[in-house]
Amino acid sequence: MLLRTMRMVSGVKLMYIKNQRFNIIVLVLSGVVVSYIALPFVSVISFFQPSTFLELLTRTQVGDAFILSLITSTISTTILFFFGVPLAYCLARYSFRGKLLLEVLVIFPLVLPPLASGALLLGVFGPASTLGKGLSTIELTQSLIGITIAQTYVASPFMILSSQAAFESVDESFEKIARVLGKSKIETFFQITLPLAKRGLFIGILLTWVRAIGELGATMMLAYNPHTISIQIFEDNAIGGLQQAMPDIMLVILLSVIALIVVSTIKKGESTSLKIGWS
DSSP states (O other): OHHHHHHHHHHHHHHHHHHHHHHHHHHHHHHHHHHHHHHHHHHHHHHOOHHHHHHHHTOHHHHHHHHHHHHHHHHHHHHHHHHHHHHHHHHHHOOOTTHHHHHHHHHHHHHSOHHHHHHHHHHHHSTTSHHHHHTTTSOOSSSHHHHHHHHHHHHHHHHHHHHHHHHHTSOHHHHHHHHHTTOOHHHHIIIIIHHHTHHHHHHHHHHHHHHHHHOOHHHHHHOOSSOOHHHHHHHHHHHHHHHHHHHHHHHHHHHHHHHHHHHHHHHHHHHHHHHHOOO
């Protein structure tokens, strides 16, 4: 009996040691990834020059590029909301032939290199394209329209996939009950489904907006001018190095931090709602 007890204790200790080793391995590997992600932000300090920061920040081209990015990203996000959310609902609720192919198509702009996306968009909207020739009086490239086209294409998966996940998180039984009580499909959508999915939809809107602001590759191909903030960062770095581009980068970092705080707040609110029930 004593021998059996000693073996059990020895086995427990051995298991504890193995678990601790596993925890250490996980923590070390996680620490490497966290350090890799955080290091570029820490390196910003070495390029920060207080004496020239304010002068570089207040340049007209920086302000214009930042405001232009805010405007075009808002336009592209609005377009994606009105057209992407219905598609997301379709993917979340309907089963049909070719659905898998459609889902792959939706993800494609996410995995395709942005420069390649820009080249493909040039084939549709460029001056030499059929559409470009037919709408020769409208500047589809090197314009605000061109920027919006590029941002909308590259950011589209963020809106559609986030919205699809939001709709899939809504229990279909609520919709069925509403239909039984006499609500039409459109009434059920606006009065039941949309309110229950609102947090996920808002996160999708925010992520889409931030992604559109940060778009560079496709925009460079389709509309290098006028400059968005991403292109301004690229150009400032090419001309004067990171010191000249630092004010532009700090603006984008600040905007990203604000967006992440809002997303975290929404997610925290969603967790609370799941605990206490929908209000």
